[in-house]
Amino acid sequence: MNTVNKQIISHFLPIIIILLAVYSVLPYTRTGVPMVASLNNTTLWWGISLIILIAFFLSRYYFFDKRNEDNMLIVWMYLLWNLVSIIRGVFVAEIYWDWKALIGNTMALMLPIVIFSATNKMVVQSLLAFFIKYALPLFLVSILIIRTDAYGFYLIPVSFLVLFFPALTKRQKMLLLFISAIVIVADLSARSNVIKFGVPFFVLLLYKFRKVISVKIMEILRIAIFVIPLILFILGVTGTFNVFNMDEYIKGDITVVGMDNYGDRVEQKMTTDTRTFLYKEVLESAINNNYWLLGRTPARGNDSDSFGYLTAELTGRYERISNEIGLANVFTWTGIIGVVLFSLIFFRASYLAVNRSKSIYAKMLGIYVxxxxxxxxxxxxxxxxxxxxxxxxxxxxxxxxxxxxxxxxDITIWVRGIFDVRYVRLQQYLYKKNKYAKTEYSSLANVPQPEK
Structure with a gap:
């Protein structure tokens, strides 16, 4: 029975990446498409989200390598604290909209369960291979009905694969360059897409200068990435310097033509400060309502004069359940404790990748994380x-x-296997020759079940 369950989960996991790709762009589809309207159903996707979480929870039993158990303690702590916040939310929720927020945010807060299965590189290879084989062709259909600023949401796995650019064949490189160019050029006003697809190419400079950049220098760079936001936050709160107020240190208007929330092409100013007022609302809400330490739970959001009017008629509150700033949401829902645990996951993961790895690709991934x-x-x-x-x-x-x-x-063979099944067969051949015997398995089918 366990073998049957293992086979079912191993075949279902890759499909998840297409489900998530579709779900991610549904809010950005063009109007007037009947099928899309029927798919954009909250209850339907709650059900799918729950199935996805259960699948990854069960896959941990079959595919998680226990050699990683010690390093996963911080992930367990974060998930446990999220669970505590969710339970608190059950007692905080008062009206229908609170319960709706609690259920939706619970799905997001528990998504880090994926980390356990992702420690198995064969699971990751299987997911990405399925995306390349099926999701990319589906994008050619999706492009007809989704807005240009959503291309990056659908194609985000490509930005990850860019980190392995030097290991790919010429044809594979051309594919990644073409897709990245589409995402960036399609809508320059979608700054997040430009950044997420552009930064990996800058990280590749570490590969180019890998012979002169030591691990120590990379570690200094990694630490700097964690310290700089804290310094800028302190400077911003004290009124010394606001990094988001770009008009103070960037002269001239920088504008591009992009798509607005209604799907119309408009000219947009790239230096507009869209974050300072969000930080102000999030921090003031936490202080005024005294939830800065433990959070307001995922059933509630932060007080908002800027956006609260959109929901005030429904909820009777000038409140916004979530913000564009990821860390601000963690703070609102789970407090300072949640922010610290969330940050430690990134800190530990990037530390291991930079300082405890054999390949330049793992080190670049650590810097990108x-x-x-x-x-x-x-x-x-x-x-x-x-x-x-x-x-x-x-x-x-x-x-x-x-x-x-x-x-x-080894990574060259692994990443090429995402695009070409022949390299997967090569992995299996090398596995039989004991090349990977001490470190990995050649495919999902070879992953042994943990001892009971």
Missing amino acids: AFRWLYSWIEDVNDFSLNYFMLMVMIGLCFSESFRNMTNK
Whole structure:
């Protein structure tokens, strides 16, 4: 029976990445498409989200390598604290909209369960191979009905694969370059997409100068990425310097043509400060309502004069259940305790990838994961989406001892296997020759079940 369950889960996991890709872009579809309206059903996707969480919870039993158990303590602590916050939310919820927020936010807060299965690089390879084979062709259909600013939400796995660019064949490189160019050029006003697809190419500079950049220098860079947001936050709160007020240090108007919330092409100013007032509302709400330490629970949001009017007629409160700033949501729902635990996951994962790995690719992934923590101060919403899912996958690989033990040549075979099944067969052949015997398994089918 266990073998049957294992086979069912191993076949279902790859399908999840397409479900999440579709779910991530449904809110950004063009109007007047009947089928899309029927799919955009909250109850339906709650059910799918729950199935996904259960699948990854069960997959931990079959595919998690217990050698990573010690490093996963911080993930367990974060999930446990989220569970405590969710239980508190049951007692905080008063009206229908509180319960709706609690259920939706619970799905997002429990998504880090994906990290456990993602420590198995064969699970990750299987997910991404399914995305390349099926989700990319589906994008050609989706492009007809989704807005240009949502391309990056659907194609976010490609930004991860860019980190392995030097290991790919010419054809594979051309594919990644073409997709990245589409995302960036399609809507320059979608700053988040431009950043998430552009930064990996800058991280590749570490590969180019890998012979002169030591691990120590990379560690200094990693630490700097974690320290800089804290310094800027202090400077902003004290009124010394506001990094979001770009008009103070960038002269001239920088504008691009992009798509607004109604799907119309409009000219947008790139230096507009869209974050300061959000921080002000989030912090003032926490202080005024005294939930800064433990959080307001995922059943509630922060007080908001700017957006509260949109829901005031329904809830009777000037409150916003979530913000564009990922770290602000963690703070509102789970308090300072949640923020610390959330941050420690990124810190530990990036540390292991940079300092306890054999390949330059793992080290670059560690730097990119550190950057994504920095970016959570600006955006990176922690919702139940493909973007947040892929972030958890990357963190899982950083924690993975088997992934970190791979050499550059090993990773070359692994990442090419995402695009070409022949390299998967090569993995299996090398496994039989005991090349991977001490570090990994050649496929999901070879992963042994843990001893009872």
